[in-house]
Amino acid sequence: MILVGRPEDIPLGEAVRVDASADSGVPIAVFNVDGELLAIDDTCTHQDASLADGWLEGCAVECPLHAACFDLRTGMPSGPPAKTPVRTHEVVVADGYVYVRVEAPVVDPVPVQAAAQAEAGFTAAGLTEAARIETAA
Amino acid sequence: MRTVAVIGGSLAGLSAARALREQDFDGRVVVVGAEDRLPYDRPPLSKEFLAGEIGVDDLALTTDDDAGLDLEWRLGDPAAALDPRGRSVVLASGREIAADGVVLATGARARPFPGERLGGVHTLRTLEDAVELRGDLQAGSRLVVIGAGFIGAEVASTAQKLGVEVTVIESDPLPLGRVLGAELGAACAALHDDNGVRVITGAAVTGISGDTRVREVRLAGDRAVPADVVVAGIGALPNIEWLAGSGVDHDHRGVWTDAEGATNLPQVVAAGDCTFSHCPYAGFERRQEHWTNALQQPAAAVATLLGRSPAGTARRSAPYFWSDQYGARLQFAGHRLPDDEIEILDGDPGSRRFVAGYRRAGELVAVFAMNQPKLFGKWRRQLMPRHATAAS
Ligand SMILES: Cc1cc2nc3c(=O)[nH]c(=O)nc-3n(C[C@H](O)[C@H](O)[C@H](O)COP(=O)(O)OP(=O)(O)OC[C@H]3O[C@@H](n4cnc5c(N)ncnc54)[C@H](O)[C@@H]3O)c2cc1C
Ligand code: FES
Numbered sequence: 001m002i003l004v005g006r007p008e009d010i011p012l013g014e015a016v017r018v019d020a021s022a023d024s025g026v027p028i029a030v031f032n033v034d035g036e037l038l039a040i041d042d043t044c045t046h047q048d049a050s051l052a053d054g055w056l057e058g059c060a061v062e063c064p065l066h067a068a069c070f071d072l073r074t075g076m077p078s079g080p081p082a083k084t085p086v087r088t089h090e091v092v093v094a095d096g097y098v099y100v101r102v103e104a105p106v107v108d109p110v111p112v113q114a115a116a117q118a119e120a121g122f123t124a125a126g127l128t129e130a131a132r133i134e135t136a137a
Numbered sequence: 138m139r140t141v142a143v144i145g146g147s148l149a150g151l152s153a154a155r156a157l158r159e160q161d162f163d164g165r166v167v168v169v170g171a172e173d174r175l176p177y178d179r180p181p182l183s184k185e186f187l188a189g190e191i192g193v194d195d196l197a198l199t200t201d202d203d204a205g206l207d208l209e210w211r212l213g214d215p216a217a218a219l220d221p222r223g224r225s226v227v228l229a230s231g232r233e234i235a236a237d238g239v240v241l242a243t244g245a246r247a248r249p250f251p252g253e254r255l256g257g258v259h260t261l262r263t264l265e266d267a268v269e270l271r272g273d274l275q276a277g278s279r280l281v282v283i284g285a286g287f288i289g290a291e292v293a294s295t296a297q298k299l300g301v302e303v304t305v306i307e308s309d310p311l312p313l314g315r316v317l318g319a320e321l322g323a324a325c326a327a328l329h330d331d332n333g334v335r336v337i338t339g340a341a342v343t344g345i346s347g348d349t350r351v352r353e354v355r356l357a358g359d360r361a362v363p364a365d366v367v368v369a370g371i372g373a374l375p376n377i378e379w380l381a382g383s384g385v386d387h388d389h390r391g392v393w394t395d396a397e398g399a400t401n402l403p404q405v406v407a408a409g410d411c412t413f414s415h416c417p418y419a420g421f422e423r424r425q426e427h428w429t430n431a432l433q434q435p436a437a438a439v440a441t442l443l444g445r446s447p448a449g450t451a452r453r454s455a456p457y458f459w460s461d462q463y464g465a466r467l468q469f470a471g472h473r474l475p476d477d478e479i480e481i482l483d484g485d486p487g488s489r490r491f492v493a494g495y496r497r498a499g500e501l502v503a504v505f506a507m508n509q510p511k512l513f514g515k516w517r518r519q520l521m522p523r524h525a526t527a528a529s
Contacts, residue, residue: 053511053514064511066428083200135214
């Protein structure tokens with residue numbers, strides 16, 4: 001479990017970011033939605049932005065960079081540009097402190113050699129065989 | 138309406154195809170793309186992709202959900218002519234696509250540097266451009282970036298990180314001064330200085346010389362800057378030439394549309410970087426070559442095409458763009474005119490962490506932030522309702 005702080009450190013409608021540690025692996029954001037504390041991975045699944053810096057609207061946070069919205073309870077994005085959900089985490093309040101229970105840390109993907117990949121050609125990412133793609137070549 | 142042809146297979150084209158399905162169009166959707174690839178994201182081409190931090194797959198814009206949209210892709214075969222009266226699009230291969238609705242989303246291309254093309258001289262618009270440029274950015278080599286706009290500054294920043302010795306040349310007295318105003322242009326220019334990148338301002342480039350490869354960039358006043366690699370970041374031109382004779386109103390600034398993407402022909406709408414559109418926020422026609430516009434404008438254009446009430450889809454919000462340079466995040470929303478007054482709303486430019494507002498007759502019309510995404514989000518929301526409705 002990761003210590004976040006005192007409940008009063010997270011005011012209504014605000015969020016705090018807990019930097020990555022050996023326990024969490026990645027930064028975590030904890031939001032206060034009408035008194036309920038909800039935790040997700042802090043980094044947007046689209047590109048590099050901190051969701052704790054985002055705009056809280058009801059039970060969703062809007063990413064500060066390109067406005068993808070994530071449901072704080074399910075982690076699901078409501079539409080583009082985010083393609084994948086953020087992880088959600090259980091929040092535990094005990095003895096006057098807020099903790100987050102984080103599952104196994106996510107390992108950073110190994111950086112890829114852009115040129116080598118480009119040579120290998122563009123995969124029809126996200127599109128299954130059902131899609132009708134014709135190229136002139 | 139039975140068939141809609143979307144011309145241009147990038148951010149605006151994909152967004153239009155998705156919007157067609159979201160707005161319950163169940164006919165045929167054919168997406169025609171000049172590039173041989175499915176839609177990919179361009180902003181990382183000057184940032185993480187150029188730096189080698191992410192790969193080609195990370196650029197994909199399509200998702201699993203798009204497979205369910207039943208889109209027909211015609212890739213690598215650009216549209217060559219539009220005959221709106223005959224309601225058909227002819228592709229470069231000679232193939233013809235009959236359509237009763239057409240969405241123009243052909244975007245823009247990099248403005249080439251005039252003169253013969255020497256080795257080592259680049260522009261940056263496509264994935265292939267980025268791969269070629271990356272191959273030339275060897276540590277220790279000397280890069281000259283012509284134009285200190287956003288793409289030029291991002292390329293300079295990425296190259297500097299790769300150990301390249303970078304010089305940026307700008308014809309204006311101040312980088313980004315025309316976009317952000319002198320004070321904030323200077324704040325951005327300082328990022329180059331902070332990172333040891335030399336900026337030569339007020340200098341006109343007269344030519345690029347070398348044998349087969351570039352050797353130097355020549356400046357007015359008999360000066361020259363040695364270069365192994367050159368990137369010209371001197372703007373983009375809308376891809377509109379193929380519309381000659383189509384009857385669709387357009388000029389060098391793009392396809393003319395109203396705020397909802399309507400052109401002068403009822404069965405043709407347009408969106409994204411290829412348009413010269415009425416901006417309800419600014420109150421006049423302009424080109425908006427920014428990612429968020431290409432993502433959002435197609436929904437309104439598609440509503441117009443399908444004859445749906447544009448209410449709800451019309452874009453009334455403040456235009457927005459961002460840029461990442463030297464680890465700094467820059468964000469801008471709204472519309473600025475040269476006489477607007479700049480007010481620092483939070484922080485100070487010297488700390489490279491601040492929010493600034495632009496006021497016109499006291500009213501907040503635009504916001505700029507450096508490394509302050511959270512406060513930017515708050516101030517940006519102060520812009521929207523007032524100005525947008527006033528200008529519509
Ligand atoms: C290097 C780079 C960095 C950027 N960074 C940022 C940023 O940080 N922030 C930001 O807000 N914006 C940024 N942008 C701008 C953003 O990427 C564009 O606004 C966006 O790509 C526009 O999308 P679009 O679909 O309208 O046009 P485009 O992306 O230009 O796509 C148009 C497509 O249509 C195709 N086409 C052209 N002619 C034809 C034809 N006749 N028939 C069929 N297809 C055709 C083209 O080949 C292309 O694939 C950046 C752009 C570049 C190049
Ligand atoms: S980084 Fe969050 S939406 Fe793009």
